[in-house]
Structure formats: structure tokens, C-alpha cells
Amino acid sequence: MKDAITVIGGGYVGLITSACFARLGHKVFCLEIDHSRAEALQDDRLPIKEPGLAEIWERGRASGLLKVTRSYREAMKQSGFVFLAVGTPAKANGSVDLRQVISAVRSAATNANGESPVIVLKSTVPPGTAELVADIWSEYRPDDDLRVVSNPEFLREGQAVFDFMRPARIVIGADERETAELVGELYAKLRRPVIYTSTRAAEMIKYASNAFLCTKVSFINELAALCEEIGVDVVEVSEALGMDPRIGSSYLDAGLGWGGSCLPKDIGGLIWSASRMGVHTPILSAAVKINKRQVRLAAARLESLIGDLNGKTIAVWGLAFKANCDDIRESPALALIRQLGDYGCKIRAYDPVAMDAAAKLFPEVEYCAGPYETATGADAIVLATAWSQFRSLDFDRLRTLVQRPLILDGRNFLDGEAATDAGFIYVGIGRAVTGPDFEPGNRDVLPHLRSARRRAKTRSA
DSSP, X not given: OOOEEEEEOOSXXXXXXXXXHHHTTOOEEEEOOOHHHHHHHHTTOOSSOOTTHHHHHHHHHHHTSEEXXXXXHHHHHHEEEEEEOOOOOBOTTSOBOXXXXXXXXHHHHHHOOSSOOEEEEOSOOOTTHHHHHHHHHHHXXXXXXXXXXXXXOOOOTTSHHHHHHXXXXXXXXXXXXXXXXXXXXXXXXXXXXXXXXXXHHHHHHHHHHHHHHHHHHHHHHHHHHHHHHHTOOHHHHHHHHHTSTTXXXXXXXXXXOOOTTTHHHHHHHHHHXXXXXXXXXXXXXXXXXXXXXXXXXXXXXXXXXXXXXXXXXXXXEOOSSSTTSOOOTTOHHHHHHHHHHHTTOEEEEEOTTTHHHHHHHOTTSEEOXXXXXXXXXXXXXXXXXXXXXXXXXXXXXXXXXXXXXXXXXXXXXXXXXXXXXXXXXXXXXXXXXXXXXBOTTOGGGHHHHHHHHHHHHHHHO
8 A cells, every 4th residue: 555645735734734744754745736825835835823833844844754746646646545634614504615625536536546545534524525525536436445534633723733743532434444543553653542433423523523612612601791790700600610520621711702714614514514404403503693792792892881982992902813823714803893893993903923814804904013002092902812922911001001991801811900900991701890990899880781782682683
């Protein structure tokens, strides 16, 4: 059997998969058909910022184990495994667009020679896609005994290299155990738990994992609204919940909600798949609804505390959907900017890595060199992304720069006590408003919060 690996797709998952397999000592072809993207990769210019990726990418290239190619023929000639890591974007109705998967399978089949490779689905796809791949392949090579495996990725942006090299589990779905174990051997050096199952189960495991994470975040955000009403700090509640081993602390942080390229798409795809089969998913649908509400609620809360937002200057700290990455897809920060724009606000924003991407979507926003510049003259500051640099800010200095001393901490990330000591009104998510005019636990703030929730509900109608 040929021992090289071809990874089709030079996007986020494809780059991580290619670089990490090379790091494990495998010969890898990263196949990217787009000329400009392939040229950039050949020059080691990576299109994503991910801790540790550039280092292992360059090491793989220097060792000769990792090669970038645009040629299916070159890659297929030497590869016993073909990983499909192409995009599977959501359609407008929530279904999954599989055109890139289908195109990749057709190209691989028409360029295959000799024994057919093991086709491995790394892209997130609906249950049953592995069978579709086999059917497409058989149209071009009907005599092949094709083996298709589902091996979903569980990579967190900002920690993807770590997650590949030290996964909580490796899921491999195949019709035959022997085929699954062939793929399992590629990961042998990691010495991590491997779950062998069917292709459909593996595909479902990925969808179920992300849908559960969405639900967990939306659960704590719904609880945050109740905590505000009864005067309880949701952070204390979530910390206690997280200590229960049946629950765990991950994804139990109240805030502006989830975003990125995976969670919104995957929960939407699961809801669509279920509806097509006549299965109702009220919990998943509620999770999506709550998530969309969070940004509206933040904007309405500002309006309740400031008054008319038209013409007001709002400083937004953070644009990426989460810290330690430059991904702005489905970012709550950008959704908030859009919402505040509808109110007539002037937006000043800062993010350490995501401003160039954001500027293409929101050219009207004023992008600043740092958090202090962003806050200058602001009527309110909104922390939208929990970048570590925001934890070490000088609030006394900030107080001299702002027009109005109001901070809305959309991630419950800042030192609220330090902010209030400097004279700021501090507003968290699911926490009491504190500051010069709001003593901790002051019930007088409840009308403001109730008003904000009513406004958010009205705007969603």
C-alpha cells in the first residue's frame, strides 16, 4: 500500500491536518487547487494565524515531509490515504453545501491509479455522506473496492495544533474494522483514545458534539438573565456548576454568545437534517434563538443605561469570534457592531489580529491602534473578545480618556472591581451593575435590565 497522505484543501482544517501529520513523520501532500493560495503556501505564507502552526509547517517543509501541490495526479500517484478537508458551508436554508466534497472526490477518482486509496472524510458532513462519496467514486472506477472512512476533526481555533496532537479522543468510522485501524495507525504516535464506529455514527458524533456545546453556552446565557433578575452572580453559579464532573466547566461562560465557522453551521445543519426527517429539535432551536438574542440584549442594555444611542461613540474591544485567532466568521462582535450601527452609533474598534478582515465588511468603523486609542472620547466601552491583553489595562488612565465611564463586559473577563475603583460603571453579563451610581446588589438597577430585555425582545419580533 502506498504510504503517503494527500490532504485535499488548503484551508483551516487542511493546513492543521497536513502540518501535524508531517510532524508525526508521515509524507504529506497538501493539495490546494487555487493558484494564488497554493503559491502562498509554497512560500510558507499561511492564510491563518494559529499558535504553533507556522513552526511545524516550516519544519515539515524543510524536512521534505510536507509538500504543497496543485496536481491531483502527482499527489494520488504516491498516496494510500486521501483526506478530504474542503469547505462544507451552510446554505441559506441551513442545509450543507457538499459541492466541494463532490468535486474533490471526482478529481481524486479520475486521477487515481492502481489500488484505490482509503478516502477519509475530515470535513464536517451530514450522516450518510461517506456513502455518497463511495457512490460518486464508483461512477468513475466501478471495479474498485473503495474504502471510505469518517474521521471528524475536533479542533478549537486558537488551540488547533494542541488539539490535533493531544486530542481527547480520535473518532474513526468505517464499515470494516481493518480499514478503520489502518487510519488509526496514522495517529499511533499520539497514544490517545480511539473510538471505532460506523461512518454514520462518526459523522453524527461531530454534529452532536458541536450542537451540545452550543446548547451549553445558550443554557448559561439563559441562566444569566435569571441571575440578573434575582441578584445572583452568574459567574459564581457557573463555577460551581463546572466543578460537577457530570457537567464540566468548558463552554459554561455567559457572554455575547458563540460564533465562528463551525458551531453556527453545525447546529444549523443538524436542525435542518432533523426537520427533513420529521424530527423536531426544540432544544437546539432554542439554543440558536438565545444566542441571537445575546447581541440584541447587549445593545438594548447600553440604550437603557445611556439613553438615545444615536450619535453616541461606542468603543469595541475585540473583533474575532474568540481570542487567539483571526477568524471573524459569525463573530458576535461584528453582529454587535451591526446592531449598534442600526441605532446610529459611531463605532471605534480594536483587535490585535482581526482588524484587516473586519475592515472589509465594515469600512465605516474607525479602527484604532490599541485599547486606549479606541476608548478615547467613547460614551461606552464594550469588551467583545477576551484577548489576554485586555486583562492588564490601566483603568485610571482609561477614565481620563472616555467621554462617559461605562464598560459593558460582554465576556465577564475584565476586573470589574478595578474598573469601578477607577470610577467606571461596570456591566457584566448575568451580574449586578456596579460603580458610582450602582452599589453591588442594588435592586434599583433591575428596571434598567428589564427594560433592556423588553427592548431586545421587541427588536427580535
